[in-house]
Amino acid sequence: MTGHAPARGVTDSFPSVAAFVAAERPESPVHLLRPRRLEALARDFVAGFPGDTLYAVKCNAHPLVLWTMHRAGIRHFDVASPMEIARVVECVPDGTMFYHHPAKTPGQIRLAWECGVRFFAVDCVPELEKVAALTDATMRPVVRLAIPKGSGAVYDLSTKFGAVPDVFEATLRRAAQMGLKPAVTFHVGSQCLDPAAFRLGIEMACASLDRTGIAIDWMDVGGGFPAYYRLTQAPPLSAYFEVIAQAHHELTAPRGIRLACEPGRALMAEGGSLLVRINLRKPDAVYLNDGIFGGLTETYWGKDQLSLPFRLLDAQGRLKNGPAGSFAAFGPTCDGNDKLPWPLDLPQDAAEGDYIEFNLIGAYGREMAARYNGMHSDRVAVIDADFAGHQAEEIV
Template structure:
């Protein structure tokens, strides 16, 4: 009888029935659900981790996703390279993001694990034959090219796919641009666009204004250049991908994304009129940055506290500071979870590895009463932190804790 315990002599007693096994499996699964913490301070005070850790707020990620989905005048795709963590991808799917910008077969697999029917755009324009085959196998819907030899490689891509010609301009306004690596000159883009149309794919155009672009005029200039390319090619494009590059909050002032969205929409209307193509964007940094705060512990202080050693650095989750500079938002929390509030002074900060290059740009302002064992909280580190972290010297960033609030972003606690 179902649920009956068999305890015959000489046999293993207390064999659970199938129904009992199912219940036990359910309990086992529940035990593997990670805890949801109130905020980073609560977790730090109770666990006092001696390794760097990222705190993730799904609520914040959903809010930012909604900001893009409701504000941008077109299709929003997420650039997986910024943070491919499964929790990020699954939460974006839950928030309504249905398309993803992928750059490798590994990112395709990550997207497929989050959603069986997500649409993938493969916008890394240089690919091996093996990578192209993987894209076809995963059902990539949109591809980009910026050179004739790369288009030659795409001969086996189904003709019902979209191929977007990526072009580049010498436009200012970003922290650093991608034009030196990717993007055809406008005259080359004209010929590529004509060939894409002639060979039967759906023609499109795409560009990227560069990382951390805070000047909406960069998008405006690119959009008008796109119209000139279309006119010269004599090809009607189905869609225009205006790239990523949307700025994240680095200095405590939230970027005005809505102004950029409005400028993009107005520029498309002005440039294309009634022939305006559908729009696509591919935010990465701006989508995911605010949803994470990174906590690194102070391992040691030297020279009267003027030199600080952390358990994370440029080989770990703080790698982005090397190229982007120091952020404007940093707080220090004691091992008991209380914020340090003394006046700040700039410090020299080293990471934990034995490499002397493991050093942040000089001048990170930390409270004067910071001590060894405290935690330095870096808000807005959801992008390019865990994605670029190494395991050099056995250090690195891999731990993520889920929280309701990222109170480290608010300064001192009440």
């Protein structure tokens, strides 16, 4: 955090989770951020992707995350709300923002414009005309193309936003008629398991450009790059970069188009984990101080596709191993559905007062947490060591 004030809600840094648990034994859930790991991931992405990397702020808007992305060389930010715009202005004032929500209110558009946003996503002529009426000729409409369902993603993101080719092309034509300089974007869906989906998007966009005769200089291939959960069946990120680089070489570079992407999960997942406490142990179940209405919300939607790595620590921070049993895991609320979608294989001596650290929560864990039953924790701690199993294993 060199050169910045301490991030809101962050405790002092600790060398390891073991040291944090031993020192504090927290009774509330704690989101653990690993800026060293996050910076390494971001630098790898900046070096590997054949174009510009935007960070999708929606997956984790914590100030420390934005500062770390900036330190790693990221200068472009995908924002989708006034809060995210304000956070980028506050934390990385030299950043370039792309307002990639295609359904905005007039007040949101005015605020974004006043804050320096010049790139606005649209997926239809009415949205284009609304944004244009509230800005000026320097506004860059980023026209969003819908990708066909079944492109290999866990979450399909084209059922809500994105234009089918006819509407996409009509919106491009209208932008050109208005004297604006359009750009193009698409999104293959979150946690995409098939690199070929990115080539499909580039091919579809280029086919539409050919039909309209409109030249562009910027194409954002969206996010969707995967994180690697316990059961994830996906090739390495390098395979995605290779597919995109080849498509760029064949299709977009000859047209003078620069590529961009807007990863969130792939950049952020390994950069954070969630530390929860076992509040009650029963013979075949554990009751945790966080669950699907809190930092584990996304597991409810992702099920086995988002099966999280985890480990058990005792109240002194020591790793617990031994013969395992299968435990149902319940969250703290009064709702009977507050239960993880998969059992936890924990050591049989798991006990009240032990801690479970769930990894790959850096993306969406904090941002999706609700305040149901008043059971919510914003607490964040900084951990220097990586989660065990990654490049520099933590010693406990």
